Amino acid sequence: MLTATLERLRVDRQLEEALTHGADPLHLALVFGIDEKTAIRYADSARALLEQTAQHPTSPSGK
Secondary structure (H helix, E strand, O other): OOOOOHHHHHHHHHHHHHHHOOOOHHHHHHHHOOOHHHHHHHHHHHHHHHHHHHHOOOOOOOO
């Protein structure tokens, strides 16, 4: 079981925002007040996750 820390929650929230808003670094920088390099890193991670999901979709049963 993972322990929920404030840092982990913050990171998860920023990544979720990147996934739901098209991985736009400018949007992330404006919403969270983070620097451009951090915003680009989150956007890159979101794009990689989106690509991975598109290449390996899960079945309707979740397996």
